[in-house]
Amino acid sequence: MDTFTKEQRHTVMSHIRGKDTSIEKKIRSALHRSGFRFRVCDRRYPGSPDLVLPKYYAVIFINGCFWHAHENCRYYRMPKSNIQFWQKKFTRNRQRDEEIKEIYKDRCWRICTVWECAIRGKNSKAKIEKVTAQIIQWLEECTDTELEIRG
Numbered sequence: 071m072d073t074f075t076k077e078q079r080h081t082v083m084s085h086i087r088g089k090d091t092s093i094e095k096k097i098r099s100a101l102h103r104s105g106f107r108f109r110v111c112d113r114r115y116p117g118s119p120d121l122v123l124p125k126y127y128a129v130i131f132i133n134g135c136f137w138h139a140h141e142n143c144r145y146y147r148m149p150k151s152n153i154q155f156w157q158k159k160f161t162r163n164r165q166r167d168e169e170i171k172e173i174y175k176d177r178c179w180r181i182c183t184v185w186e187c188a189i190r191g192k193n194s195k196a197k198i199e200k201v202t203a204q205i206i207q208w209l210e211e212c213t214d215t216e217l218e219i220r221g
Contacts, residue, residue: 093186094120094132096194100202106209117170126209128180131167135186138163143187143221171216180215182208187221197221 098110098121108130109115109122119129135145139160149156174181182205189197201219208217 091132091134093134093184093189096189096198097121097130097132097184097202097205100198101205104202104206106206116173117166123209126180126212127178128182128209129174130182130184130205132184133167133186138167138185140185140187140220143185145187145190175215180208180212180217182217182219184219185221188219190221 098108101108101121106123107125109124111118111120112122115122115129117129117131120132121130122128123130133140135143136147140146148160171181184201184205188201191197204217204219208214
């Protein structure tokens with residue numbers, strides 16, 4: 071059972087943004103300080119990646135654990151109301167994520183997925199530095215085509 075009325079739930083949900091989230095801003099800021107230049111949420115690319123680094127043929131997706139149904143994560147849980155809607159939504163989000171990854175793989179682009187849990191919680195500054203270092207190493211070494219950073 072939902073603790074909010076329909077109007078309250080609508081207000082809460084309408085304030086959630088799909089881009090320029092705090093975790094995106096933190097990763098962008100850390101990469102920019104390290105000298106990397108990128109495009110932000112560029113709609114010309116499939117799936118509008120959070121960061122596009124054309125020089126490196128790389129895209130970075132910064133996923134919220136709730137919205138992308140990150141399994142075995144403390145920041146994801148199935149809502150208790152309207153379960154059928156949420157199951158369908160989360161399933162479709164995950165399918166879309168996989169379809170977009172395949173598009174980039176077919177085009178020989180590299181894909182990095184940073185999960186919210188990797189930088190959230192205690193010592194978030196240290197976590198952001200660690201994640202940024204992983205991304206930088208991945209970009210500069212040009213070895214793996216896909217990198218997934220989990221908490």
